[in-house]
Amino acid sequence: EAGVAQSPRYKIIEKRQSVAFWCNPISGHATLYWYQQILGQGPKLLIQFQNNGVVDDSQLPKDRFSAERLKGVDSTLKIQPAKLEDSAVYLCASSLEGLAGEDTQYFGPGTRLTVL
Amino acid sequence: AQKITQTQPGMFVQEKEAVTLDCTYDTSDPSYGLFWYKQPSSGEMIFLIYQGSYDQQNATEGRYSLNFQKARKSANLVISASQLGDSAMYFCAMRDLDSNYQLIWGAGTKLIIKP
Numbered sequence: 001e002a003g004v005a006q007s008p009r010y011k012i013i014e015k016r017q018s019v020a021f022w023c024n025p026i027s028g029h030a031t032l033y034w035y036q037q038i039l040g041q042g043p044k045l046l047i048q049f050q051n052n053g054v055v056d057d058s059q060l061p062k063d064r065f066s067a068e069r070l071k072g073v074d075s076t077l078k079i080q081p082a083k084l085e086d087s088a089v090y091l092c093a094s095s096l097e098g099l100a101g102e103d104t105q106y107f108g109p110g111t112r113l114t115v116l
Numbered sequence: 117a118q119k120i121t122q123t124q125p126g127m128f129v130q131e132k133e134a135v136t137l138d139c140t141y142d143t144s145d146p147s148y149g150l151f152w153y154k155q156p157s158s159g160e161m162i163f164l165i166y167q168g169s170y171d172q173q174n175a176t177e178g179r180y181s182l183n184f185q186k187a188r189k190s191a192n193l194v195i196s197a198s199q200l201g202d203s204a205m206y207f208c209a210m211r212d213l214d215s216n217y218q219l220i221w222g223a224g225t226k227l228i229i230k231p
Contacts, residue, residue, distance in 0.1 A: 042207055042221030043161070056218065089159050102149060102168055103211075105219065107161035 002026065004108035006092050012114045018080035021111045025073065025094030031055075032069055033105060034077050035091040043091055049075065079113075087115045119143065120210055122222035129198050130230050136183070137193040137225050139208035148212035150191040151219065152182065155205040164206075167191055203229045 005024040013019050025032050030051050035043035046065065048055040051072040060067065064083070069075040079086055089112050093105040121140045129135045141150065152164040167175045167182045175182040183192040195202055208222040 102166055104163055110159040
């Protein structure tokens with residue numbers, strides 16, 4: 001079974017530029033998550049989708065970050081304009097339901113973003 | 117209040133020895149789930165093991181086992197016969213009703229296996 005796919009794996013941009021990340025979840029998984037992980041910290045949830053609807057985006061900096069999940073499958077996360085503090089690893093995860101109980105999140109390889 | 121505590125920022129362990137990574141949690145919800153993930157230097161977050169609050173037995177997955185002590189609110193990860201490839205960051209995480217079933221993460225423990 002194919003895992004969560006993400007691209008690109010690495011991205012270097014200058015501040016004030018824009019960048020987009022792509023994620024393809026495990027087939028059949030209804031829930032998709034985007035996390036930001038600053039070096040040395042645990043992941044921070046940015047947004048959670050259930051199919052193509054947003055469940056939680058309370059920690060998404062909406063003045064510069066946006067995300068969409070078209071047709072309830074693939075998702076893109078965009079940053080525009082980027083700031084130095086956006087340098088981090090962006091992780092995409094998916095799970096079967098997103099509900100209580102043993103609903104395990106499986107992660108992609110991540111995108112390492114460096115903002116200069 | 118901090119919900120997941122990992123008190124060991126870093127650990128060095130000799131290859132082939134067993135290692136225990138500590139995790140304590142805090143919740144008032146009787147129904148919750150505990151997870152352990154491994155993150156190598158490549159960055160991918162790899163799911164290792166899950167323990168449900170109502171599970172009677174400690175979870176095991178190959179060389180990984182979870183020492184679940186509900187009364188003490190601890191969920192320590194035990195890795196038997198450690199290997200060089202076990203060197204990584206290890207994160208404990210929990211989901212419960214208070215967190216709206218989203219994962220709450222610990223700060224992680226950096227494990228280094230010495231040859």
